[in-house]
Amino acid sequence: MAVRVQTNDFSVSDEYAALVHNNTADGAVVSFVGRMRDMNLGSTVHGLLLEHYPGMTEKALADLEDHARQRWALGHVSIIHRVGEFRAADQIVWVGVTSPHRGDAFAACEYIMDTLKTTAPFWKKELTKDGARWVDARDEDTQRAERWQ
Amino acid sequence: MAVRVQTNDFSVSDEYAALVHNNTADGAVVSFVGRMRDMNLGSTVHGLLLEHYPGMTEKALADLEDHARQRWALGHVSIIHRVGEFRAADQIVWVGVTSPHRGDAFAACEYIMDTLKTTAPFWKKELTKDGARWVDARDEDTQRAERWQ
Amino acid sequence: MNSVRILFFARLRETLPQAELEWPWASPGSVGDLKAQLRAQGDAWAALDGNILCAVNQTMVKLDAIVQPGDEVAFFPPVTGG
Amino acid sequence: MNSVRILFFARLRETLPQAELEWPWASPGSVGDLKAQLRAQGDAWAALDGNILCAVNQTMVKLDAIVQPGDEVAFFPPVTGG
Known part of the structure; x- marks a missing residue:
């Protein structure tokens, strides 16, 4: 398939359809969508x-x-x-994986998200009523990524 | 939400939309779709x-x-x-989960599938060129389900 | 009520002489007792000997679970959905 | 080529005096050396002291990795995408 970095939105429906198109070998499809939450660390976040x-x-x-x-x-x-x-509620990230095996599909999808969180060069800046602030990396994300090593 | 047992197909697009409708609290959406494979245990399966x-x-x-x-x-x-x-390639099962936390969404979705495989009373019968055969339960499924206990 | 309703599914449903039946059951007893009574009907019921699961009133139970008169009892092979 | 191109991202990009620069680099040396040279320009570069990641030619590396003349070197805070 492909990886894409883009400003425009993606369609879960289209992405799912592409994963399973002409695909009768893979019984398992696992997908993750990361969306913008309206709360983080106690402040209301109105933009990112x-x-x-x-x-x-x-x-x-x-x-x-x-x-x-x-x-x-x-x-x-x-x-x-x-x-x-x-x-x-905007969609930020999509990871879709197909496999003949359920366990492989779950593991690969979660591995990709966990590792993306600590190795892909993206940075979030939250806009709150108190102004803009860079989001700090979380120890929990580092620990989740280390589970796969 | 709801659980449903039905003969008719489901739409991944509609089910995803229902999960995130009016939902700004949950940053993580994990879904699993189980589909019919055309091969199992070395035989071509043309129906189920x-x-x-x-x-x-x-x-x-x-x-x-x-x-x-x-x-x-x-x-x-x-x-x-x-x-x-x-x-x-027909869709058989859908599990969709949202959570504020990525790890919870992945774990819950996989837990539900693994436990469904050993506790929900469904039975598959495969139609192959050699006739119909009941699918045997797999040790691997039992082991995967036991991980959660 | 002095009986239980018994259901069989999947391979059991096809193999046993009946797919469902009413069975006399006047007082509480274990799933294991009920299964033994069914099996004692003859070799046509031998399919009950294998790795068979049981649900009482639609909840999965073990062989030592108690069956009350009026209960719905189901026997079936290990499940294979999903 | 006797220089390297240096990029900064996120908080570093906003905090340091420059968001990117060409830096004289005539022969191979470590990322740690390069970072120390940048830091030695003055306290305006103190943001380099924290927990800063580095990529050479768009691959994440450690401080002991070697930087060649002509390389693209990026410094940035721990990433927070996804």
Whole structure:
């Protein structure tokens, strides 16, 4: 499949359809959608800016797909990460994985998200009533990523 | 949300839309779709019959949702399992879960599928060129379900 | 009520002489007792000997669970949905 | 080529005096050396002292990785996408 970094929105329906099109070998399809929450650390967040490192982001996502394929039996993999400006409930990231095996599909999808969180060069800046603030990396994300090593 | 046992197909697009409708609290959406494969145990499978225990199936799926909610912080949960006759690539089962937390959404979705596989009263019968055969339960499924206990 | 309603599913439903039946059951007893009574009807009921699961009133139970008169009892092979 | 191109992102990009620059780099040396040279320009570059990640030619590396003349080097805070 493909990885994409884009400002425009994606359609879960279209992305799902692409994963299963002409695919009778894979019984399992696992997908993750990351959306903007309206609350974080107690303040109401009314907007989000997502900055990235153009070029490296695409490379980092492609590497994630490669590493996942080395580890699990996967059919199709698609990763989309949006950048730019977001409002509450906007879709930010999509990861879709198909496999003949349910366990492989779940593991690969979660691995990609966990590892993306610590290795792909995206940075979030939240807009709250008290102003803009860069989001700090969370220890929990580091720990979740380390489980896969 | 709801659990449903039905003969008719479901729309991934509609089910996803229902999970996130008016939902700005949950940043994570994980979904699983189980589809009919055209191969199993080395034979080409051209059809599948899915029998169930009416009444108990709905109860078993509702129990799965309850147990998942006791264990993880979940927003919406939907579980759909079809019964009847299937062809290759047909959709059989849908599990969709939302949560403020990515880890909870992944765990709950996988827990529901793993536990469904060993506790919900559905039985598959495969139609192959050599005739019909009941699908045997797999040790792997039992082991996957036991991980959650 | 002095009987239980018994249902069989999947391979059992096809293999046993009956897919469902009413069975005399005047007082509480275990699932294991009920299964033994059914099996004692003859070799046509041998399919009950294998790895068979049981639900009482639509909840999965073990062989030592108690069946009350009026209960719905189901026997079936390990499940294979999903 | 006797320089490297340096990029900063997110909080670093906003905090440091420059968002990107060309830096003289005539022969191979470590990321740690390069970072120390940048930091030595003055306290306006103190933001480099924290927990800062580095990528050379768009691959994440550690401080002991070697930077060649002509490389693209990026410094940035821990990532927070997804």
